[in-house]
Amino acid sequence: MKKTVIIIFLAGLTTISLFAFMAFLISSEKVEVSQLPDNPIIDVASLPDDSIVESKPKKLVQPPEPPPPLPSTVEPTETTNSGMSLVYTPTVITMPNTTIAGAEFGHQVEKDARPIVRVNPKYPISAARDGIEGWVKLSFDINPIGEVINIQIIDAYPKRTFDKAAKQALRKWKYRAKSVEGKAVTQHNFTVQLDFTMSKAS
Numbered sequence: 001m002k003k004t005v006i007i008i009f010l011a012g013l014t015t016i017s018l019f020a021f022m023a024f025l026i027s028s029e030k031v032e033v034s035q036l037p038d039n040p041i042i043d044v045a046s047l048p049d050d051s052i053v054e055s056k057p058k059k060l061v062q063p064p065e066p067p068p069p070l071p072s073t074v075e076p077t078e079t080t081n082s083g084m085s086l087v088y089t090p091t092v093i094t095m096p097n098t099t100i101a102g103a104e105f106g107h108q109v110e111k112d113a114r115p116i117v118r119v120n121p122k123y124p125i126s127a128a129r130d131g132i133e134g135w136v137k138l139s140f141d142i143n144p145i146g147e148v149i150n151i152q153i154i155d156a157y158p159k160r161t162f163d164k165a166a167k168q169a170l171r172k173w174k175y176r177a178k179s180v181e182g183k184a185v186t187q188h189n190f191t192v193q194l195d196f197t198m199s200k201a202s
Contacts, residue, residue, distance in 0.1 A: 114175065114176045115173055115174065115175050115176075116146070116174050116175065116176055117172070117173060117174035118173055119169050119172035119173060120169060121162070121165040121166050121168065121169035121170075121194060121196075122165055122168075122169075123165070123196060123198075124161065124162060124164075124165055127161055127162065127196070128198070131198060132158065132161060133196055133197045133198055134156065134157045134158050134161055134162050134195075134196050135156065135157055135162070135193055135194060135195040135196060136153065136155075136156040136162045136163055136166035136193070136194050136196075137153075137154040137155045137156065137191060137192070137193040137194075138151055138152065138153055138154060138166060138167065138170055138191065138192055138193075138194070139151070139152045139154050139189065139190065139191045140152070140170060140190050140191075140192070141186060141187060141188045141189070141190065142175045142177070142178070142186065142187040142190065143186050144177055144184035144185060144186055145177060145184065146174050146175040146176060146177045147174065147175075148170055148171055148172075148173050148174075148175070151167050151170055151171060153166075153167070154191065162194070162196050165196075166194045169194070170192065170194075175187075
């Protein structure tokens, strides 16, 4: 009987020890969970926007320049400081074949070679300063497109005073081309006299 009581006591002590050991193990295996803040702050870095396209300024379209005016065929009059007006007069143009009287400038004009542009010569400064007057007689041809070519000095008075001015002006004259059987041809042996005179300005 005494032996049985001892066994029961030892069994109870063992059972209590096992429960206590298990409770210790359970308490040591608990893991602490850190609490997160209720409103976490998130910092978002702004990146440069690569989609921005630079606008290029529009180029202004300039209007086309107006064509230069044709040389005037009206006879100009130059006035010097001394009160003298400088006047040149193309007196006579002679041409081969049949000619008719022309109304302008008192020269003769052939039907098939009518001047459409006349550029007046400039009175030489030295001649205007010295009060020199004179004239130049020239010969020339007209090419198929109406340009004056092959200009030659036939005679002049005074010699070489007005030659350059007369040739430069005549070179810029334009004529209506002559056609033979529907084809433009060169015309030869034309002459013209350009007079350089001075008169008192009114």
